[in-house]
Amino acid sequence: MKAFKLTTLCVLTIGMGQLAFANTERSTLPKLQAKDIPTQCDANIAGTKAKLAEFAKIKLKKNASAADVLAKWDQIFSTFEDFYGPVGLMSNVDPNADLRKAADDCEVKISQFLTEVYQDKNLYQQIVKSKADNEIDQKFRQDILDGFEDTGVQLPAEKQARLKVILDELTKIQQEYARNVRDNPEKLEFTPAELKGLPESYIANLKKNEKGNYLLGFEYPEYLPFMQLADSDEARKRYQIAYTRRGTEKNLVLLKQAMDLRYELAQLFGKASYADWTLKNRMAKNPETVNNFLNDVHKTVTPLEKQEVQTLREFKAKTLNIPIEKAEINRWSEGYWSEKLRQEKYKVDQEKLREYFPTQASQDWLFAISSNLYGIDFKPAKVETWQDEVEYYDVTDKKTGQLLGGLYMDKFPREGKYGHAAVWSVHGGSTLTGRKPISALVTNFNRKGLNSDELETFVHEFGHALHGILSNTRYASQSGTSVERDFVEAPSQMYEEWARRKETLSTLADYCKPDCPRVDDALIEKLKAVHNYGRGLRYARQTLYAQFDMALHTKDALKTQPLDFWKKLEGDTALGHVPSTEFPGQFGHIMGGYQVGYYGYMWSEVMALDMLSAFGDNLNNPEVGARYRKAILSQGGQKKAAQLVVDFLGREPDNKAFFKEITGQR
Template structure:
């Protein structure tokens, strides 16, 4: 998941250092934000300065408007706002101080409301509209800027503009509340050791205990992996699953219902039949019908695969329990998938973690990226961080030695921290301002080494990081991951391939000579195991995307009832007293009417992988991909980017082979 948000070094009590003032090297990736008590003042002054500059633009005579100057001024205003919005956006999700998180959220909402104010300025809109771009980059930035004005309602009647602003501000506030309710989830479960039979001893040894000696289990992702994949007692898996799917609770269901209402309000104000029609106009898909047609083809192809896979897992459960009529439930899925991986493919999670220890795996990831894209990575211990677990790095061009960017890793779970995995953009690239980008990888991994799923997640999210920090756009507005939403996942999905290919795995021993040599047999078995479950996985993705389209086209007014209606038609049905939508943060976090994009973008991701053929470590193709895809951000339309890189029209065959488990593994050995 990519998040247009940010931060970086949080040093309480210091003043905010503008990005433009940062030195070229050394502390180029550093940001400092004020203490929580100072944030309101800094927020007000930042907005005031931007309002003054925007006011000057609004008064510029139309006859004097020139695209180059207009875009330069606009870029400077936007990056000035980002210098605050970026740090506070990520601080709101990751900082250990609750008071600072709360102050950051309050300012982020004010900055968002200010966006709604100036994007509804008729005077500003008229000046942007009058500008004539001199080259494709200027024309694309102007076109996308006009889209943003249109999306915010500049063309509506005055009363409708005010109503639209109110709706957008309400949605932003609700989204922050929704995220906080999941982030601050405090629920824990107590289990006896017998109830957690099968759970790894290393996990149990680290667990806290209550006064009765029972093990206390939270609801973070390492907890879910430990229990749902390993607990042999079905009742324990069920109990954990039910609690896990109730994160956010009734409060978030009410918030989601209100968000859906506001979506409907916006659709009505803009004269659209539904919210999806409003949103999709500026996506690659274009129309609701295109999304529905795509999802229909997905489910048609994966349904028989899902049916076959679930039949195999159900047979395993019945054999293990001795119950010929045992039903297969959601809390069984990860457990029996792991059991199948062990028994059929001989993939032991403990063996995988031992093969991929954290530090060595990160070094390998950097080495692969450096070789592929012509880079040099250096740890930078001088950059201040917001938690002791956070690490900072600088990136240089391998040929010229030029400093390019910085990034941060915040890998492990803690109280009050964002609960999923995402790349947060901290600072956008802008060659016009000689501005270098910064991004942060935020995850909730185990410290004991990477599981197979976590390894792919690591490469996926680092694909987002590279998309951000290798950006070379002229202006910040379309830098990095600021691309069409149904393309944004493609570079990250593509990079998952490098987590499993022999050509990249060959480099592991070079970065860690003391590590256990890569077991080519284990890697081959992991790839076989990965292919099993593709039908189940993408049938589930279809459920999520279909639910999103339901809420954004024909909602009933009760999000849980809509979820139930869709899930109960799936092969495993709906589980009473669960409420998955209460923690489905994508919907209120910017992916409303866009969740289908995870699969839509995978079409392009799988196609782009094919450009490397049997050698994904070919640096010549990597250099072309860096130049044509990663450096250009959204300044070139996504479809054109893909076709220029491939040298042909995009094709969906590799995608459908992938999601049905038919795509062939690389033939080369280690």
Template sequence: MNKTILAAALLAALPAFAAPTLMPSWDAPSLTKACDAAVAKARKDIAAMSAKKEPGTILAEWNKLQIAVEDVAGPVSLLGAVHPDKAVRDAAEPCSTKLTELNTEINQNEALYARVKAVKPANAHQKKLQKDLLEVFEDSGVTLPQDKRARVKEIFDQLEAGRQAFDRNIRDDKTTVTMTPAEMEGLSEAYLKDKKKDEQGNYVLKLDTPVYGPFMSNAKSEAARERYYRARSKQGGEQNLKILETLFILRQELATIYGLPDYATYVTRRKMVGTPANVNKFLAEVKQAVGEVEKKELEELRADKSKERGTPPDQTAFSRWDVNYHQERIRKARFAVDQEELRKYFPTEKAIAYTFLVAETLYGIKIKPVAVKSWNEDVRYYEVSDAKTGKYLSSFYFDPFPREGKYTHAAAWAVRGASKLTGRTPMTVFVTNIDRKGLTQAEMETVFHEFGHVLHGVLSTADYNPQAGTNTLQDFVEAPSQMFEEWVRHEQPLALMKTVCPECPQLTKDQIQRLEAARTYGQGSKYQRQWEYAAFDMALSQKPQPVMQAWIAVEKQTPLGYIEGTTFPAAFGHLASGYAAGYYGYMWSEVLALDMLSAFKGNYLDPAVGKRYRDIILANGAQEEPMDLVKRFLGREPSSDAFFKEITGKR
């Protein structure tokens, strides 16, 4: 999953293209002190800005204010998710609450609203910034009567508190599943080697994705897969179901205050999609496209299970914990593809070097490691410069491996947004939980996806900080990262592995073709699941209701149905945070990602197209409408043809 969180490092505005200071090394008291000081300073600055009557330099003042707030919000957001010291993670939560309260105060300030509204933009970027700011002010309640404005602020505060509690319950869930050695049959020696055992010699498995994923794809024991599936489906606990239900009730109330029918309308009116009706139409098209594909796949998977067990197909039960395992069996048999075997082709350190080399080749940049201290010994730091001029552009951290208390998925924290007008250079933190020894192609795709977000952040040159990098619309923000996944699927870029690892076995043309055929097998099941997530989100966003009731209703519309006793929504973190009424955006943005890919015309290392993409899409961030950027890059109206071919396995 892609989860991009926008924040910033503790830095002041710097001279143009100067390498920034590093992330702060905060203990819990230092974090709290820095947070309180930043909030107090921001309130003082807001008072001074509010005292002015004319628009004057309000956009520049706003830029400076946002940078100052971002300088603390970034480390807090990041360290609350990755710091090894629980005290620091815990201290980040009250600070995030204070920053949320501050943000609402800023956006409900009538004097600031009046000054922004009175601006006469000098150029297109100022006009876009003014438009965006006015929408934020209005969505925060500045034009409402005082009593309603106060209630909106309470709702925002409660939504933030709920998000924190929801994420904490997942992060701190210590559930493990114990497997006997016999139940680990099918798992590779590399997988087994570093797994903890109890006193009886049984394996103790956590719910983390790097542990769970390979098990569900390779463990022969159906009973073990079922037990693990059920445990994972309850991550976060019953308390998260109650939190999620409360969040959607609050969101509905927010929409009602604005005279809107539902939260989905409140959200989508500011997105590319425009209306809930457009979302529902798109999701209906997806469901129709993948329905027959999934049905055929499930028949094949059931037949494979029947063959393995020696039972007639019509007497062979098939469930959700069987899908990944039998897909993997078919991929091995039909395409001679074994994802676990691919780890020797992508040793972890060489895979990271390959990721960076592709970006360097495509976008005309250089990525240089720099030795620095950080929050954990595994974390690395890199500086990015322009390959042609040698000019410093930006920097990023990379936190690659799992550890106790760390965020368990993969994400990019855009902790420091660019601002060309102040010379502010961007910084992003790249967080994954990858295997230390080697990666499968699927894991490589995750690395490329998140590094696509990193590149969107660190190659931004937006004039104003609020429009930097990944601050673009939510139903577009995934497109650059989704497109970048393609660079681990094609022969031309994969040949660069020879450069970083001459001693590694190299994938042949035939292997790459079989890998792509294997990847596109199972698209019906994959996108049916994506439809389920998005349809569930829209159901709650259009009508708050008991969470499990809504989830069961959605799952029952699919061939595999609902598994009694499972509570998947308890771990669906997207809906507790910024993706409520927005999960459809993953597929919506993929339409644009696959269409933009066509500009390369099969030459995936074409530096001219790469430079044009960097300059038009990545550099601009949110200072232009995303559809305008896409049209300019493509030279035409976008098309959904490639997307619908992709989701039906025909691309």
């Protein structure tokens, strides 16, 4: 079996509760080989199974110390995570298609194994017998028990067996759905005339065929500028339709299968719907609370959406000197005319902004503001990675020099790579063992520079990475982003503000080599206006996604196909539905862990904007940053999210800042 370069845990178990602290050397990820993964997968599962068998044999009295039991449990799964964490990442980012497929196959085995673990009554009873004497252990104990009970440990054998089949099928379906989007090799052909309006810097990076036409795929750096800048209405329409169909019609079938299986899963537990089953452990608690929240947002933003579409129609009519009744705004033209209006009204050219935000300078700036705010340093180190452009950094504490964790950065697009922006918390950290967390930030940026939207994305995802790395939890299983799903976006959404305000953005030019334009008051005002502009369309779209997600996971959704449901919901919006588009077939969130969770983006934003208020007029305040790091980031999932927010704010959260944001009053 291939040897893995991992942190030397040096954990010596002498009975229960006698753990030697691990060393604090750097932990890095292995460079996996496709041919080795099947054997390694089987060996790691077998090894973990053997450790759990020993755990189940330990003679525990009723009310045994939870600290000892939980430490042993966490140690077993931390060691297992050393293997499955990298496998989960590599299935999405490794350049080798065979390795990605081998990693996918291994993930199916891991999912099957974990179902067996959490249906094991003997293991369950070991946790039940324990008694916690502090809040951290109480929550971790309850989290583990919830995991067992949500996997059917208390169900009759027949239902347990069916649940196991369902979970296995869902894992395979979700993987196939993601592959169909990620590995789609289709290229669309556009003539030089159809690229009119796009800058030379964009066109120069495109590939041509033998006819001299340009070939474009579905990566963000190709698709988004085209939709904003290409003058050809027909070309944009063709590209948008193909983009929404890039998961192919197979994904519509897979989504329906997943919906039906999720409903059946809920029925095994006696729940009315998958939404009812899922939300019981979230901040929102139940579908009624979520739907009421979404209805409130919908009522607020729908008039704004209609108003903004009307504004675009008027602008288009004026620009083209045509009657307003002929100035139609469609899905494929909204981005184009919005960009034209931004340039005309606010004099902001998103492509021109790339000169202000060079990609490397933006990264150096992001390191610097994070360093100042949280008292940390980023130190590059040469380690083995899965691709030549991937970077690695040790993250250390400024005052103590202590290694806090590791950061991998995979910034640029390539064939077969995960197509959006995300962070994988590959390893959780633990103060009990000295284990250090690892986060991997994955994006698909333009190599030369970012526009303001992409800069916000960079800062947002960096917030996720820091949430993992700055975690300082007792148990690895509660590390970093292991919080309720409807809170997990809050720290990242709050951090987006650092990509909008003068006190932070004005310093980005200090990191440009060679010089780049400095963000001044005038540009800040323009960027603020651009951010405010289009919020009706933006939040209406987010609400639509969340309402669709919720609708798919109620009992009523069984009566229809997801595309039919989508056509109805989208058709009721100001821009309507475009025939031939198939958005549900590439809506990766609802097949990748965010099902009955998309509402969480806006729910989290309520918390994010409320927490932001603590910084007042000075985002660079290291004292508030230190308090935020201690109260929120370092805590991971050791406490309920609602308690984390109260601890930081000193009061219960409210939604005033959020509703001011979505109505343009903030």
